[in-house]
Amino acid sequence: MSKKAFIKAYLKNPSRTGSVIPSSDRLGKAFADQLELLPVNRIVELGPGTGALTKHIAGSSPKLVEIDRELCNVLANRFPGCIIENRCAVEFLKECHEPCGLIVSIPLINNPEKPRIVSAIREAYLRGVVSWCMIFTYGLADPLKDAGFKKSKKIRSVILNIPPAHIWHYE
Numbered sequence: 541m542s543k544k545a546f547i548k549a550y551l552k553n554p555s556r557t558g559s560v561i562p563s564s565d566r567l568g569k570a571f572a573d574q575l576e577l578l579p580v581n582r583i584v585e586l587g588p589g590t591g592a593l594t595k596h597i598a599g600s601s602p603k604l605v606e607i608d609r610e611l612c613n614v615l616a617n618r619f620p621g622c623i624i625e626n627r628c629a630v631e632f633l634k635e636c637h638e639p640c641g642l643i644v645s646i647p648l649i650n651n652p653e654k655p656r657i658v659s660a661i662r663e664a665y666l667r668g669v670v671s672w673c674m675i676f677t678y679g680l681a682d683p684l685k686d687a688g689f690k691k692s693k694k695i696r697s698v699i700l701n702i703p704p705a706h707i708w709h710y711e
């Protein structure tokens with residue numbers, strides 16, 4: 541069911557969805573391992589899709605911000621304990637006042653919305669709302685180099701993902 545919903549979202553808007561299939565369990569576990577090392581605060585996942593990463597971090601009760609309404613219905617069924625907001629990540633970040641750590645599941649490579657998303661993350665970081673951020677990318681370059689974080693590091697590469705993905709951490 542969730543794979544079908546994901547492919548439907550991809551066909552509706554390929555550049556916004558960014559991938560034809562959800563992320564692998566290996567990628568989700570890599571995020572969960574890293575999360576154990578980070579300060580415990582409110583975790584927000586931007587662009588959770590069908591919850592391929594969310595299922596590995598659901599124990600932290602992340603807030604889920606997903607733009608696609610049908611995918612929000614899938615998420616609500618899968619993760620009844622999570623708060624789900626059906627809205628654009630940019631609007632969410634502009635109005636967010638609760639300090640949080642961010643997991644960005646929206647692929648930015650080839651994403652026409654990238655400048656708006658990066659600028660919203662930057663602004664939320666400068667306001668002190670975002671304390672750390674993790675993102676995966678299918679490219680080799682730092683995907684958030686313009687977001688103004690003091691520290692940035694590629695922490696892991698996950699080859700068993702389609703396409704292979706690189707995880708970056710920022711604070």
Ligand SMILES: C[S@@+](CC[C@H](N)C(=O)[O-])C[C@H]1O[C@@H](n2cnc3c(N)ncnc32)[C@H](O)[C@@H]1O
Pocket residue numbers: 549556557558559561562563586587588589590591592593594605606607608611627628629630645646647653
């Ligand atoms: C590649 S999918 C990632 C899904 C899942 N986390 C995974 O790893 O398989 C990207 C998701 O980001 C969502 N998305 C794209 N732009 C968004 C935006 N501006 N605000 C919120 N969600 C967005 C898409 O609808 C899609 O579900």
